[in-house]
Amino acid sequence: MNDSSLVPDEALPLGFRFAAVKAGIKPSGNADFAVAVADVSASAAAMFTGNRVVAAPIIVGRKHLARSAGHVRVVAVNAGNANCATGQIGIVACQRVCSAAAETFQCEGHEVFPSSTGIIGVPLPAEKPIAALPEVAASLGATPGHFAQFARAIMTTDTRPKVACASLKLDGRLVRIAGVCKGAGMIHPQLVPHATMLVYLFTDAAIEPSGLDTLLRQSAEVSFNRISIDGDTSTNDTVLLLASGASSVQVDSTNTSFLGALTEVCTSLAKQIVEDGEGVTHVVELRIEGAATDRDALTVAKAIAHSPLVKTAWAGCDPNWGRLMAAAGYSGATIDPERINIWFGEQQICKNGGRVANFDEAAAHAYLKQREFIVRLDLGIGNGKCRFWTTDLTAEYVRINADYST
Amino acid sequence: MNDSSLVPDEALPLGFRFAAVKAGIKPSGNADFAVAVADVSASAAAMFTGNRVVAAPIIVGRKHLARSAGHVRVVAVNAGNANCATGQIGIVACQRVCSAAAETFQCEGHEVFPSSTGIIGVPLPAEKPIAALPEVAASLGATPGHFAQFARAIMTTDTRPKVACASLKLDGRLVRIAGVCKGAGMIHPQLVPHATMLVYLFTDAAIEPSGLDTLLRQSAEVSFNRISIDGDTSTNDTVLLLASGASSVQVDSTNTSFLGALTEVCTSLAKQIVEDGEGVTHVVELRIEGAATDRDALTVAKAIAHSPLVKTAWAGCDPNWGRLMAAAGYSGATIDPERINIWFGEQQICKNGGRVANFDEAAAHAYLKQREFIVRLDLGIGNGKCRFWTTDLTAEYVRINADYST
Known part of the structure; x- marks a missing residue:
């Protein structure tokens, strides 16, 4: 170089x-x-x-x-x-x-x-x-x-x-x-x-x-x-x-x-x-919107960004949006599950807390195969929002950090 | 069976x-x-x-x-x-x-x-x-x-x-x-x-x-x-x-x-x-002692139990106790780094916030090779304590949760 x-x-x-x-x-x-x-x-x-x-x-x-x-x-x-x-x-x-x-x-x-x-x-x-x-x-x-x-x-x-x-x-x-x-x-x-x-x-x-x-x-x-x-x-x-x-x-x-x-x-x-994160294969921009406060939006973003289950799903290009719901649910932010809407890029996955009627799993999977993608989650409560950047969690991350030889 | x-x-x-x-x-x-x-x-x-x-x-x-x-x-x-x-x-x-x-x-x-x-x-x-x-x-x-x-x-x-x-x-x-x-x-x-x-x-x-x-x-x-x-x-x-x-x-x-x-x-x-945790190769009993309150002890236990860097070190049998210190430090509990003592089983690793003078890395590594081990961390502040059970984080955990095929 x-x-x-x-x-x-x-x-x-x-x-x-x-x-x-x-x-x-x-x-x-x-x-x-x-x-x-x-x-x-x-x-x-x-x-x-x-x-x-x-x-x-x-x-x-x-x-x-x-x-x-x-x-x-x-x-x-x-x-x-x-x-x-x-x-x-x-x-x-x-x-x-x-x-x-x-x-x-x-x-x-x-x-x-x-x-x-x-x-x-x-x-x-x-x-x-x-x-x-x-x-x-x-x-x-x-x-x-x-x-x-x-x-x-x-x-x-x-x-x-x-x-x-x-x-x-x-x-x-x-x-x-x-x-x-x-x-x-x-x-x-x-x-x-x-x-x-x-x-x-x-x-x-x-x-x-x-x-x-x-x-x-x-x-x-x-x-x-x-x-x-x-x-x-x-x-x-x-x-x-x-x-x-x-x-x-x-x-x-x-x-x-x-x-x-x-x-x-x-x-x-x-x-x-x-x-350049360790072992990273996917870079994710989280856009949290509609939170009660900006602080709540950040709380939800961090819960999602730190969830091993969300991060491993991303590693597998798996559109398992239920894990996003679960992380939002335990984040501590004010939420109402039935007001939550989720998009992967332009594709809406979850509407009012449930899977969209016309859920196209293959399209969602294809979107998540990209190295970089956007996950947008609208809590439907207020005007709080944030952008946050995070990564998937891969076996390579584990290898890098578990690598120990005496 | x-x-x-x-x-x-x-x-x-x-x-x-x-x-x-x-x-x-x-x-x-x-x-x-x-x-x-x-x-x-x-x-x-x-x-x-x-x-x-x-x-x-x-x-x-x-x-x-x-x-x-x-x-x-x-x-x-x-x-x-x-x-x-x-x-x-x-x-x-x-x-x-x-x-x-x-x-x-x-x-x-x-x-x-x-x-x-x-x-x-x-x-x-x-x-x-x-x-x-x-x-x-x-x-x-x-x-x-x-x-x-x-x-x-x-x-x-x-x-x-x-x-x-x-x-x-x-x-x-x-x-x-x-x-x-x-x-x-x-x-x-x-x-x-x-x-x-x-x-x-x-x-x-x-x-x-x-x-x-x-x-x-x-x-x-x-x-x-x-x-x-x-x-x-x-x-x-x-x-x-x-x-x-x-x-x-x-x-x-x-x-x-x-x-x-x-x-x-x-x-x-x-x-x-x-x-029976997903992909688990090590089961860890955390004993947190000397915290300001029992709640603080639990806060430290959870920060350690949720740290990917601590958990991957355990996967590698790596006595990298600095990652334990870092997790305690960002947990939010009241701590004074210079009062922290850490043991792997009976072996003291860290004394008053620094590596013990007679640190035996090979012995520490050998102890962590066991499937089950005990990590004890004394914060040296008060009488708060807790026991907590957790696991390592392995590439197999990632595989199980990233496994997606369409």
């Missing part, structure tokens, strides 16, 4: 350089340590996992953002080890990496934002990324190829790098947004304002940290917080948005054009994560 | 007769219509699924119990069709079966308790069980063989019939309890006082319906409400307890000896369901 074609020339936000090297953390020997450096201190906003067990880099990263008042010079990410459930030793290991990176890139320790992804419960070998810092410093660059290397180094069970770009003109000048992410399992982000999905977003707009935070929350809520592969919320999920200001275009939190472009990048990345 | 050896001679409660026939509902052509008849009207208590989408027989069964003030003469169960999401047509079909059974066995329609299990969303062919009623009436009997036939006819994806018996002496006289159940998938009963798990419990004690209800709720809470195979709560779950009074021994709701025996039968049946 020609990685440098992932991102068009001229699409990268100004003011950032990227590098990735093999630090020896991944057993595969692939690149596993990625760094992004802002030429000058960038405004930063971040969101982290809602899991109450959080990894050391999240504890450290929060502290650093607080101390720097939302500014970041260096993002340092290792894959192959989550540095989670590693206690005080894990925190010290993380701090050592940050200190060494600060020295290499001549900034304050609290201007370094650390991330880790990989196995939980195994001490991070901090000496490996530290030893790799000189090579990182020597190989920094601002080309699409450098950005693609960053994207590849942060992968774990991902099968491909994931990037998205957008640009917009504001005040006659170009503002660029580029995002990169990883994640294929343990994917059900429940980001809280402060998510093993890692997402790094870069822009060359000039935005204050508080405005950046407002924009990030709105974009993440309708993208990363609307996907699930397996319903497991990670201990390491992180979304970081950096603004270099290098375009010299001022943007504030009320700029709907910028918010639109940012949300477009976030939604693209969120969908790419679902599409 | 010699089915009549499932239940010892003399173990069946007096006052009941059983039969099962092939009514032609199961595509396999196996027995699929089972009936239990009380010689005289039996006291009855029932619990049903907490799912808001409920099958027609549950709607009808609730009405019948209300109208009969908790009395049942005939239990009529079909397998192969859940009669759920079938609308008004499904209710009418259920009522037709009840009326025909009432006529056959000479009782009131509301003294017939209906159940269905099988596929959701397909109209029940009521004419099939109705046509089979004469054969049922001709083949009723009170032998262990008849009881075993009942147990086999209600099976769907179950691989074996499930029964349990207990007896106790009260006032110098023998009181018998026998239970029969089915269920292997869509198992996460959340029974509410009024649960496709079907459980029928019979006793020859003399107990008023209100007392029977109190006893059933207590027993079900620590047995059927403490198991999960896939986290999907069915639309048809039903637990019915009938008391014939034929032993002439009076029992009231405060009888702890009877409650103990009933709970023993319920716990045995609940575990048999888990052990």
Whole structure:
């Protein structure tokens, strides 16, 4: 694969350089340590996992953002080890990496934002990324190829790098947004304002940290917080948005054009994560409508997205819509079974809680054979709605996650 | 298999007769219509699924119990069709079966308790069980063989019939309890006082319906409400307890000896369901301790029991305890990661949130190779605790539930 074609020339936000090297953390020997450096201190906003067990880099990263008042010079990410459930030793290991990176890139320790992804419960070998810092410093660059290397180094069970770009003109000048992410399992982000999905977003707009935070929350809520592969919320999920200001275009939190472009990048990345989900053979867009509230719609979407019986039926291209009804029924949302209508694409399957009279099972089965399809469920109660992206559950998912050899 | 050896001679409660026939509902052509008849009207208590989408027989069964003030003469169960999401047509079909059974066995329609299990969303062919009623009436009997036939006819994806018996002496006289159940998938009963798990419990004690209800709720809470195979709560779950009074021994709701025996039968049946779970290769007893409250302990147990990553790790005999930590972390229960201790059997794996210093991965892996094992997690916060039984998630589970051919 020609990685440098992932991102068009001229699409990268100004003011950032990227590098990735093999630090020896991944057993595969692939690149596993990625760094992004802002030429000058960038405004930063971040969101982290809602899991109450959080990894050391999240504890450290929060502290650093607080101390720097939302500014970041260096993002340092290792894959192959989550540095989670590693206690005080894990925190010290993380701090050592940050200190060494600060020295290499001549900034304050609290201007370094650390991330880790990989196995939980195994001490991070901090000496490996530290030893790799000189090579990182020597190989920094601002080309699409450098950005693609960053994207590849942060992968774990991902099968491909994931990037998205957008640009917009504001005040006659170009503002660029580029995002990169990883994640294929343990994917059900429940980001809280402060998510093993890692997402790094870069822009060359000039935005204050508080405005950046407002924009990030709105974009993440309708993208990363609307996907699930397996319903497991990670201990390491992180979304970081950096603004270099290098375009010299001022943007504030009320700029709907910028918010639109940012949300477009976030939604693209969120969908790419679902599409690359572990063992996935079907990607499903759920459209829940007619709920009492938007929250109820999301509750129903999550119950469906997390139902092993629904997900295995999808794996089999099985139009067993009764499993959708059952999941809606136990979701906890307000429902009236006799008002429920269900469509697979354009084909109505269920009307007022029962099978449609002209049910065409063969057509329904054929529709579900597509890799991507839409399931629409109208609860018939109110105006609450949501879109949500999820996957089937396959024997391959089980194989990937049950694979253990001693 | 010699089915009549499932239940010892003399173990069946007096006052009941059983039969099962092939009514032609199961595509396999196996027995699929089972009936239990009380010689005289039996006291009855029932619990049903907490799912808001409920099958027609549950709607009808609730009405019948209300109208009969908790009395049942005939239990009529079909397998192969859940009669759920079938609308008004499904209710009418259920009522037709009840009326025909009432006529056959000479009782009131509301003294017939209906159940269905099988596929959701397909109209029940009521004419099939109705046509089979004469054969049922001709083949009723009170032998262990008849009881075993009942147990086999209600099976769907179950691989074996499930029964349990207990007896106790009260006032110098023998009181018998026998239970029969089915269920292997869509198992996460959340029974509410009024649960496709079907459980029928019979006793020859003399107990008023209100007392029977109190006893059933207590027993079900620590047995059927403490198991999960896939986290999907069915639309048809039903637990019915009938008391014939034929032993002439009076029992009231405060009888702890009877409650103990009933709970023993319920716990045995609940575990048999888990052990026969779809595609199961490991049965896991979770012991959650040290939670802030018993409710929090149950919350953690359910998060672990429903985590695809935990369940697939178990399928692979993988001592990846970090996935247990992650599930506890996102459960919503009050936790402090640094107070968490985890044991696989007698082997401590995690101490104060981190891997034990002398972690013996090979020993942990060997322990998890057993078909049944115990995972104990102490949250270190309070005195809340629970036991919960669950399973691994295997490629075979996916195969069973994704199997669809048109």
